[in-house]
Amino acid sequence: MVESTRVLPALAPLVSRFETLDVCEATVFGLLPDLTLGYFNAGWLAFAAANGLPSIAERWGLGCSIADAIRGPVRDYYVEQYRSSYERGQAWEHRYECSSAERRREMILRTYPGREGLLVVTSAVIDVPHERAASSPADTYRDPATALLRQCGHCRRFHHSESRWDWVPAWVAAPPEGITHGLCDLCFEHYYPA
Numbered sequence: 001m002v003e004s005t006r007v008l009p010a011l012a013p014l015v016s017r018f019e020t021l022d023v024c025e026a027t028v029f030g031l032l033p034d035l036t037l038g039y040f041n042a043g044w045l046a047f048a049a050a051n052g053l054p055s056i057a058e059r060w061g062l063g064c065s066i067a068d069a070i071r072g073p074v075r076d077y078y079v080e081q082y083r084s085s086y087e088r089g090q091a092w093e094h095r096y097e098c099s100s101a102e103r104r105r106e107m108i109l110r111t112y113p114g115r116e117g118l119l120v121v122t123s124a125v126i127d128v129p130h131e132r133a134a135s136s137p138a139d140t141y142r143d144p145a146t147a148l149l150r151q152c153g154h155c156r157r158f159h160h161s162e163s164r165w166d167w168v169p170a171w172v173a174a175p176p177e178g179i180t181h182g183l184c185d186l187c188f189e190h191y192y193p194a
């Protein structure tokens, strides 16, 4: 039985239709038809804690809109896909990269629409050590005008120049001050085709 602190009553019927949500390794959250966050599974809370994100769970907890919890250029894309998956009653799948300093990770996100709302399930499909060449941190990555570093939200490489995005593991492990997030051209074209 799911604790009432992690599921809104309106979403409880959908959640209780799945018995394994709290024992699976996947991170799962639930959305009401208006895209309000209505459920988090144990895996999601563990993931948030392990990645230093407890503040995210507090800031965007039950009752908040998913549209406020997603940031950056991909927000409209996700919101539209969640809405359309619910309205059509059809699952949506999306594969993306979410690497750490040491490991290359690819994730797959899958939606399970029901009458009461939508479950969004994310699992790792690839989790292996990196093969990409590593660059060292250097000030040449900072934008001369703003002094900010620009990082791709998917592959997590850092912008170096118009044609170059580099893998800087030291900065992925310990993010420096002054980072702004966006998408590199490759990830944008690959993950969000027009």
Ligand SMILES: [Zn+2]
Binding pocket: 152, 153, 154, 155, 156, 157, 183, 184, 185, 186, 187, 188
């Ligand atoms: Zn990228």
